[in-house]
Structure formats: C-alpha cells, structure tokens
Amino acid sequence: MPIEILPHLSIPENEIEITYILASGPGGQNVNKVATAAQLRFDTVRASTLPHRIREKLREIAGQRITQSGVIVLTGRRFRSQQRNREDVLARLADLIRAAAHKPTFRVPTRPSRGAKQRRLDGKSRQSALKRSRQARHDD
Known part of the structure; x- marks a missing residue:
C-alpha cells in the first residue's frame, strides 16, 4: 500500500525500510525488553517515484538527517509503542x-510609487520637526 504524500505523489512501501531499535526514556521495564523506537531509512537516490527537483530539494532541507549516499534516516522514539513511533516517522x-x-510563488519585484516615496519623506520631515521641537533651547 503506497504512502500518500500529495494528491499526485505517493511512495511505495518497498522504498521505505523501517527497523525497530531499543529506545531510552519512558516505558518502565518495557524499555529494556522491547525495541519500540522506529528507525526509518529512505533512499532518495533509488526512489523512482520522486521527481529530480524534489530529490535535490530534499538533499538541501534534510540537513543532518541525510547521509552522504543520499539515505534519509529518521528515528522516532517519542511514544511507548512501536506502532505510534512507526506512524510518527512516516508522518x-x-x-x-x-x-x-x-514551490515558492514567483514574486515580481516592484518599485515604490512616487506618492509612496513622498508620503515616506513627509513622515520623516514630520518626525524630525517633532523631535526638533522637543530639544532644549540654548540661549548664548
């Protein structure tokens, strides 16, 4: 069953590898006996469903979560159960x-209008006059 990412993009489960490891933290004696932390590995290089643009962007934004060979490694140990940790790393x-x-929206650079420039300069003049009126007068 593929994992739905976007309406036009899904990843088959065979491209994702999930293993379970021992977790630290809450769980009592269960922590010492059951491997509840989920570790997900997703190879971006071999992912046939990902377009090239998304693959390159993933390399940029994954940061320390991606290896030199292009494998994203996510570890989930927030919850006490394997199932919830599995759902967490998939999400x-x-x-x-x-x-x-x-895709960021394309911004057309614009310039301030003449009226906007004039309003800015008028505001600066008004502020300057206000500050000038607050200064103490020194008579020589």
Whole structure:
C-alpha cells in the first residue's frame, strides 16, 4: 500500500525500510525488553517515484538527517509503542517531502510609487520637526 504524500505523489512501501531499535526514556521495564523506537531509512537516490527537483530539494532541507549516499534516516522514539513511533516517522518523512515539493510563488519585484516615496519623506520631515521641537533651547 503506497504512502500518500500529495494528491499526485505517493511512495511505495518497498522504498521505505523501517527497523525497530531499543529506545531510552519512558516505558518502565518495557524499555529494556522491547525495541519500540522506529528507525526509518529512505533512499532518495533509488526512489523512482520522486521527481529530480524534489530529490535535490530534499538533499538541501534534510540537513543532518541525510547521509552522504543520499539515505534519509529518521528515528522516532517519542511514544511507548512501536506502532505510534512507526506512524510518527512516516508522518515526518511525508512532511519533509511535502516541504521539498513546495514551490515558492514567483514574486515580481516592484518599485515604490512616487506618492509612496513622498508620503515616506513627509513622515520623516514630520518626525524630525517633532523631535526638533522637543530639544532644549540654548540661549548664548
């Protein structure tokens, strides 16, 4: 069953590898016996479903979570159960890919109008006059 990222983008489960490791933190004796922390590995180089642009953006925004060979490694140990930690790392991977898929809107650079420049200068003059009127007068 593929993991839905965006309406037009999903990742097959066979491209994601999840292993379970021992977790520290809350859980009592269960922490010492059961591997509840989920560690997700997603190879961006071999991911056939990801467009090249998203792959490159993932490399930029993943930071320390990506290895030299292009494998994203996420560890989830916030919860006490394997299932919730598994869902957590899958959601975090989906969020990371959504962030990489986001295209910033193109901004057309504009210049301030003549009226805007005049209003700015008038405001500066008014402020300057106000401050000048507050100064103490020195008679020589």
